Amino acid sequence: MENLSNNNSEDFNLKKTLSVYFKQWKWFVISIILCCIIAFTYLRYTTPQYLAVAKIMLLDDKDSSSGAFNDLSLFAENEDAKVEDEIQVIKSRSFLRNVIKELNLNVQYFITGRVYDSEIYKNTPIVVNFIESDSVINNTNFNFYTQILSSTDFYYRPNEDDEPKKYAFGQTIPTFFGGMIITPTTNNIDNYVGSDIKVRLTNINALAESLKYRIGISPTGKSSKVIEVSLTDPVIAKAKDIVNTLIDEYNKSTIQKKNAISKNTADFINDRVDLIALDLVSVDSSIVNFKTSNKVTDVASEAGQFLNSSALNQQQLDAAKTQLSQLNYMNGALGDERFESIPSNLGMGDASISGLSSRYNELLERRRTLLKSAGEQNPVVLELDQTLNDIKQNLQQSINNSTKSLRIQIGSLENQSERINSKIYSVPGQERKLRSIERKQGIKESLYLYLLEKREEAAISLTATSPSAEIIDEAYNSAGGPVFPNKRIIYIGALFLGFLIPFGVIYVSDLLDNKIHNKEDLEKIIKNIPVLGEIPRATGNDKSLIERNDRSILSESFRIIKTSFDYVSRGRDVKQYGNVVFVTSTINGEGKSFFSLNMALTMANAKKRVLLIGADVRNPQIYSAIKKHKTKAPSEIGLTEYLVDKSVIIGETINEYNINDIKIDILLSGKVPPNPAELLMSSRMKDLFDSVSAQYDYVIVDTAPAMLVTDTLLISQYAGHTIYLTRAERTEKDILNFAKELHADNKLNGMMLVVNDVKQSNFGYGAKYGYYGTPVKKSFFSRMKF
Structure with a gap:
């Protein structure tokens, strides 16, 4: 293991490896100096770019005119408009074309320089007016050059190398797409005498396409409705105007859209109000005709009266039938040859029957008392019998009269009950028909009132439509200076590249080197x-042969x-x-x-x-x-x-x-x-x-x-x-x-x-x-x- 570590340390020596590069320090210095000179030249002759940024917040449309029917599920949106969709709308070519036309961006003016041309924005010394229609000019690409000679004359040449031709301001200049007239601006024309000015006419569609890819629109955060609109351009004032005008065009478009929706909504509501008013009149007439034909004013209250009348009639009918049964019972009791007591309280209000039955019962009780002390042949008893028979006949006659009268009354009550029941039976159908008509009337009336309310809302929103975007920050120079080229990054890159080039050359040459050096x-x-x-x-000064x-x-x-x-x-x-x-x-x-x-x-x-x-x-x-x-x-x-x-x-x-x-x-x-x-x-x-x-x-x-x-x-x-x-x-x-x-x-x-x-x-x-x-x-x- 020790030998292996020694071999590894001999194979790679960091100090020796670095010394290979330190020996070539002059090339590193030269390379860095050259790269810095190139960076300085690049920065000196590169057109600076400025960044204009604006912030807007997208607003919901719940309170706008387009929401007159938002409370109806048919018209209510399922979800809020996506921020990404609105970003695509803002970047649409139609908006960009409107911005270009609004700011006249398709005509650009440049002061020509030795390396690059500087654009003049707003305060231009000359103004070009085209005779042809906008439809032709908007689809034309054309460049030409002018040299201002004085406040009245100038040189004109279509191409930079063409022979210049002298024109006077206000004179028509012929071109392939039609004539054009160049007029001076009296404010600063004298400051540009002797200057070469390049005028560029660009196709609006091509310019809109280019502008679409240069404009950056992005939300400031996830699920945020605040978005940033940015644009990089050599002229910061131009970039600000483009961003602000784009936002204005978006708001104008959304307001016009909402007003159009509000107007269409109001027109639709007015048409529907007129139709529903006619339907409501027809329904009211149907109710009047129905009540007139059925002779009712209030079906529900009259049905209650019919029920009360039916109950009272049935009560009277039951009472009459009860009295008739009692009279029949009394009549049956009087038909017996024997003298029997009869009920005295079954007269049901007939005073004569009640009085006769009471007299009959009293005499019958007196006879029974006499029979206890005297026989049946007793004159007093016989006289009582004769009186009782007379009373019985009178009572039977009264019962027969009362029975006839009750039967007539019962028949009348039964007829009246049938009429009342027929009316009661007819009430549900009338009520159903009336309810159906009244239901139509209620629907038409509620819809009529709802549309009247919405018509007022639409009328109000038509005059008070709010934009869809609220401007948080108007366009401003976010960096305070040019964002491109970035001097710090360029110089750091130059230093890095100046170091990397000799390092790479030395490394590659050392990697591919197969020769000995020492x-x-x-x-x-x-x-x-x-x-x-x-x-x-x-070296050149050294001798090739040694000396004493x-x-x-x-x-x-x-x-x-x-x-x-x-x-x-x-x-x-x-x-x-x-x-x-x-x-x-x-x-x-x-x-x-x-x-x-x-x-x-x-x-x-x-x-x-x-x-x-x-x-x-x-x-x-x-x-x-x-x-x-x-x-x-x-x-x-x-x-x-x-x-x-x-x-x-x-x-x-x-x-x-x-x-x-x-x-x-x-x-x-x-x-x-x-x-x-x-x-x-x-x-x-x-x-x-x-x-x-x-x-x-x-x-x-x-x-x-x-x-x-x-x-x-x-x-x-x-x-x-x-x-x-x-x-x-x-x-x-x-x-x-x-x-x-x-x-x-x-x-x-x-x-x-x-x-x-x-x-x-x-x-x-x-x-x-x-x-x-x-x-x-x-x-x-x-x-x-x-």
């Missing part, structure tokens, strides 16, 4: 070959490499050619000749006898670097001539040079041969290296690239050490696998690595501190201090 990169890829050091990149007593960075880097070479070489047991150093690389252009020459000069500057051999016979580069430093006429014989001509001795090929006051022997490569590989395999190569290795302290050999040709490998047995050169930002990491293979197969003796052309900022070690003894570069802020 010693540290090389050591990560090749771990088993020592790296001697780094050679800094030479040189204290430059280039000279110090080669001294470090020489010291490292001596240290590494002492640790190796090289039996032959221990002072012979081959310099090679993977591909061409990695600086072999440059390194070989400077390495030889560094060793020679240390009081060593050094020979530099140009063994790259295919592409020799050493002579071109030293040709201006020759001290005498050099020999034209080189390595190629030595290998080809056996008569040439080694001494004839070696020339002494004084380069920057440093003496060094150089064996040039000579002419380019047609068969370099075969030539390098010559046996004279061994004689050459045997001889020079014995005569010189160091023999530096500039060879061909090892991967491109086999020249270096053919003579590698003569090298005691091999310096394998790589170049920062040129040598690819994948190509270094070839160097690994060469070392693993021992094809090159004593391989050591050197990184050439390294930026000072990328030095693996010491980059932050520089070289000892060199002038310290002060930072910009340090130089600013006094």
Whole structure:
């Protein structure tokens, strides 16, 4: 676990990662400055936009004229109008077209500028009047340019590049859609003399469509009836007028709609009142005819009288029948030959019968008393019998008369009862008919009264209709200044973009980078070959060859490499050619000749006898670097001539040079041969290296690239050490696998690595501190201090 954490920490080093970006701080500064300049230019020449906002509250229509029949379920709405529906109504094209016509927005005036045109709103120096009808003008798109010459004349041109034509104010100008007349405004025409004014005529439908998408309408909160109406425009006064006029148009439209509904409602009510009044008169006539034909005034009260009469008649009839039964009983009792007592209280009000029956009972009681003391033949008894018989006859005669009278009375009562019952039986039908007529009368009357009430309500609402929107805040500049472009956001974005561009470029380039940059990169890829050091990149003022007593960075880097070479070489047991150093690389252009020459000069500057051999016979580069430093006429014989001509001795090929006051022997490569590989395999190569290795302290050999040709490998047995050169930002990491293979197969003796052309900022070690003894570069802020 500890090894794993160590590997992870080695794989990712935050400080090193950030240092990659800190090294390029100049690009960050330049990028930020450029982005800020672009932002400033953009803000300078971008037309500012202002935001006008108004707040309105949508009102319910419960109390408006359209609600005359709201208490009827047929006309009542199921729910309140949705706020979203009203928003769509406000943004309708018809409203927007009315706003455009009201404010004359389809004709715009601009002062032309070098970058953008500024619109003139309201206080325009000129006014364009069109001769054609509005229907033609409202569907026309047309631009033209004018230049005011004076208060009476101006130049006119349909297109900006057209030749101007002079016109007088008030003169008719022909166009493809008809004539137009331009007149000045006397208030400020003198202020615009010499100014170019652009006039734009826009199709109203297209302008309404554009305005629809520019206007923002939204509720201030969920389930809120307060909505915001906003518009962004370069002219804040114009934006305010558009928003306020749009709200006014909406209120006007809703008032007109409500008035139309109220008028239609009033007309409908008047028609219905007239019809129902006629129906009500007809129903009243029906009631009168019904009562007249049935001879009733009040069916209910007369029915009660009939019931009372029937009950009284039935009572009288029952009493008469009872009296008749009693008389029949008395008559039956009198028919008996014996003298029997008869009821004396059954006369039912007949005084003669009551008196006779009482007299009869008294005499009968007297006779019974006499019979107790005398017989039936007693004269007094006989006389009483005669009296009783006379009374009985009189009583029977009276009973018969009363019976006849009661029977007549009973018959009369029964007839009267039948008449009363027939009337009673006819009452429900009359009452039903009357109730049906009265029900119609009640319905018609209540509807008539209801409509009269609603007619008054409609008449009142027609003269007192309220708008559907209450203005909470008229249009105002919500931001107090332009909302676009936002300077703070633009500058923050410029800073961010200025930082992001170099960061992204560096990140992507680093992500796609497959080349080495310093010693540290090389050591990560090749771990088993020592790296001697780094050679800094030479700038325009730096010399490419080191000098005697040189204290430059280039000279110090080669001294470090020489010291490292001596240290590494002492640790190796090289039996032959221990002072012979081959310099090679993977591909061409990695600086072999440059390194070989400077390495030889560094060793020679240390009081060593050094020979530099140009063994790259295919592409020799050493002579071109030293040709201006020759001290005498050099020999034209080189390595190629030595290998080809056996008569040439080694001494004839070696020339002494004084380069920057440093003496060094150089064996040039000579002419380019047609068969370099075969030539390098010559046996004279061994004689050459045997001889020079014995005569010189160091023999530096500039060879061909090892991967491109086999020249270096053919003579590698003569090298005691091999310096394998790589170049920062040129040598690819994948190509270094070839160097690994060469070392693993021992094809090159004593391989050591050197990184050439390294930026000072990328030095693996010491980059932050520089070289000892060199002038310290002060930072910009340090130089600013006094």
